[in-house]
Amino acid sequence: MPLLQVSDLEVTIAARSGEAVKPVRNGSFSVTAGETLALVGESGCGKSITCFAVAGLLPKRANISAGSVMLDGRELAVLDRKAMRLVRRRDIAFVFQDATNGLNPVKPIGWQIAEAVRLREGASWKASHARALDLLRRVGMPEPKRRMREFPHQLSGGMNQRAMIALAIAGSPKLLIADEATTALDVTIQAQIMALIADLQREIGMAVLLVTHDLGLVAEYADHVAVMYAGRVVERADVESLFATPRHPYARGLLDALPRVDRVSRELAIIEGQVPPINAMPAGCAFAPRCARALPRCRAEAPVMLGGSDHAFSCFNSLPEREAA
Amino acid sequence: MRPTYLLWKTLRAILTMWLVVTFVFFVLRLTGDPVAQLLPDDVDQNTIDFYRHLWGLDQPILVQYWRYMVALTQGDFGISFRDNQDALQLVLSRLPKTALLGFVSLVFALVFGIPLGVIAALKKDTAVDRFVVGFAVFGFSLPNFFLGILLILAFSLHLRILPSSGSDSWQHLIMPAFTLGTAFGAQIARYTRSAMIDVLNKPYMRTAESKGAGDLLRLYRHALPNAAIPLITIIGLKMGELIGSAVITENVFAWPGIGRLLTFSVAARDLAVVQCILMIIALTMVVSNLVVDILYGWLDPRIRADGTPEAAR
Numbered sequence: 001m002p003l004l005q006v007s008d009l010e011v012t013i014a015a016r017s018g019e020a021v022k023p024v025r026n027g028s029f030s031v032t033a034g035e036t037l038a039l040v041g042e043s044g045c046g047k048s049i050t051c052f053a054v055a056g057l058l059p060k061r062a063n064i065s066a067g068s069v070m071l072d073g074r075e076l077a078v079l080d081r082k083a084m085r086l087v088r089r090r091d092i093a094f095v096f097q098d099a100t101n102g103l104n105p106v107k108p109i110g111w112q113i114a115e116a117v118r119l120r121e122g123a124s125w126k127a128s129h130a131r132a133l134d135l136l137r138r139v140g141m142p143e144p145k146r147r148m149r150e151f152p153h154q155l156s157g158g159m160n161q162r163a164m165i166a167l168a169i170a171g172s173p174k175l176l177i178a179d180e181a182t183t184a185l186d187v188t189i190q191a192q193i194m195a196l197i198a199d200l201q202r203e204i205g206m207a208v209l210l211v212t213h214d215l216g217l218v219a220e221y222a223d224h225v226a227v228m229y230a231g232r233v234v235e236r237a238d239v240e241s242l243f244a245t246p247r248h249p250y251a252r253g254l255l256d257a258l259p260r261v262d263r264v265s266r267e268l269a270i271i272e273g274q275v276p277p278i279n280a281m282p283a284g285c286a287f288a289p290r291c292a293r294a295l296p297r298c299r300a301e302a303p304v305m306l307g308g309s310d311h312a313f314s315c316f317n318s319l320p321e322r323e324a325a
Numbered sequence: 326m327r328p329t330y331l332l333w334k335t336l337r338a339i340l341t342m343w344l345v346v347t348f349v350f351f352v353l354r355l356t357g358d359p360v361a362q363l364l365p366d367d368v369d370q371n372t373i374d375f376y377r378h379l380w381g382l383d384q385p386i387l388v389q390y391w392r393y394m395v396a397l398t399q400g401d402f403g404i405s406f407r408d409n410q411d412a413l414q415l416v417l418s419r420l421p422k423t424a425l426l427g428f429v430s431l432v433f434a435l436v437f438g439i440p441l442g443v444i445a446a447l448k449k450d451t452a453v454d455r456f457v458v459g460f461a462v463f464g465f466s467l468p469n470f471f472l473g474i475l476l477i478l479a480f481s482l483h484l485r486i487l488p489s490s491g492s493d494s495w496q497h498l499i500m501p502a503f504t505l506g507t508a509f510g511a512q513i514a515r516y517t518r519s520a521m522i523d524v525l526n527k528p529y530m531r532t533a534e535s536k537g538a539g540d541l542l543r544l545y546r547h548a549l550p551n552a553a554i555p556l557i558t559i560i561g562l563k564m565g566e567l568i569g570s571a572v573i574t575e576n577v578f579a580w581p582g583i584g585r586l587l588t589f590s591v592a593a594r595d596l597a598v599v600q601c602i603l604m605i606i607a608l609t610m611v612v613s614n615l616v617v618d619i620l621y622g623w624l625d626p627r628i629r630a631d632g633t634p635e636a637a638r
Binding site: 016055057090098103104105168 | 450527528529531532533534535536537538539546547550551554624625626627
């Protein structure tokens with residue numbers, strides 16, 4: 001049984017004009033303990049909002065309007081703010097994109113981690129600080145004792161991200177959501193941070209929800225992938241089958257847009273057109289206007305998920321399972 | 326706080342004070358002859374010359390200025406032309422009244438201005454927010470003398486529960502402090518609101534939420550310490566305005582502080598007293614700016630002790 005099971009998640013944002021928009025519609029995926037699910041897609045496809053919905057961090061005007069978020073057999077979609085706060089203290093941790101701005105500029109690093117420890121365990125400040133120092137050592141922070149007293153502006157982006165991860169694992173969470181956690185970092189630091197997350201994952205046995213638009217990271221660190229387009233999960237598979245035989249034309253387009261060493265001096269493929277605006281979604285498949293394989297049916301009717309539980313996709317005219325190269 | 330930094334700040338403060346003294350000295354002497362103002366119209370020329378000579382006004386202006394500056398360095402602020410009292414003593418005897426009024430107004434302004442601003446920011450775009458913003462605009466647009474007169478009409482003339490003038494009891498303090506504090510508090514509410522709205526949207530606030538910190542913890546551990554930084558700056562800069570408004574308020578309520586003394590002394594061209602008061606007002610602003618600088622370094626770790634922002638990485 002998966003640790004996190006998200007089914008038909010729908011998020012509604014009440015706009016000030018009164019018109020509501022749904023940035024996430026029918027998002028379904030699951031993550032098993034100890035495994036990594038990558039949530040991929042273009043900017044604005046609803047990856048982050050999906051994660052906020054799972055962690056109960058949606059902005060005030062937004063809410064989960066349909067679907068279910070099951071964590072370890074418990075339904076989170078119906079919990080109120082207070083109950084979700086307790087879930088975040090113990091079970092779900094978040095690592096954000098920009099750690100330097102994600103840490104409080106006027107509080108010492110050690111204090112910020114100790115606060116997370118205290119919220120989780122109710123320990124004294126002294127004990128929490130001692131534990132914070134352990135955590136900083138655990139995430140490989142150089143000179144951890146000195147860093148305890150330092151402020152985010154005195155640390156590099158990579159060190160801040162380590163501090164952010166220390167803060168996140170303070171509660172030994174069951175689920176770690178890494179929302180573009182390495183996007184702002186240099187490639188070498190990025191690799192270190194990803195290796196650290198993978199390490200901690202093995203140690204704590206937590207599930208990781210890796211949000212990224214970097215398919216290189218996905219290939220290296222994820223076990224499963226969910227491809228999102230315009231607020232919907234359009235294809236779900238384990239990493240090998242997705243990279244080998246993508247079934248949805250959008251997933252295929254994403255892969256073709258990757259530079260590859262085995263195909264020298266070929267121009268990178270691009271996906272023509274743009275994601276439809278959130279308040280003007282087409283009636284049928286949201287990808288149909290950009291899709292070379294679109295059928296008349298695609299424009300009239302929204303496809304549902306097809307295929308087995310190992311490799312599912314929502315497309316009426318999917319790519320064949322074994323493609324003739 | 327490095328000693329060189331403090332020394333540099335002090336030197337700048339002294340330079341500022343010197344500029345104020347010099348400016349006031351020359352401007353006051355350009356606006357007319359104090360002897361003509363003080364003496365009756367029908368005195369003879371001998372009497373006028375006698376007083377001119379007595380007060381040193383028959384000397385060239387630069388000589389007057391030199392004498393005045395030399396006297397200042399010896400702590401001599403001159404004497405009041407009106408009653409021959411030592412100018413500094415006269416001003417200092419009135420200073421506690423103004424300090425009391427200013428302090429009570431400031432406390433009042435902070436006590437209602439900051440919470441109102443915080444509430445408005447937390448309830449942004451709701452009726453509560455609009456009410457606070459509307460009240461703030463009303464509060465600081467209303468001139469002090471007008472609000473003061475309205476209060477006197479209501480509480481002294483009609484209800485007869487508060488005295489309209491004087492400073493004999495704590496009841497005398499209520500209306501002047503309310504008048505002065507309302508305008509200041511309204512501005513503080515507005516600045517608090519915008520500082521808080523800015524802070525509440527910062528990524529670290531979401532991090533605090535992701536830890537599972539409750540609303541109150543996030544407010545006083547994460548939001549307020551950050552919002553305090555711009556707020557302290559504004560409050561420090563506005564202290565000068567508070568003293569300026571005190572002049573008007575003191576006159577409306579006949580509060581015997583230095584503001585009221587200032588208006589009298591200007592009307593009488595009592596040069597030494599006017600200069601002394603303006604120096605004290607300037608000193609208040611210089612000192613409050615210095616305090617802000619020190620607080621700033623203490624509140625914001627990004628500002629190094631020498632006052633220069635550390636380069637962003």
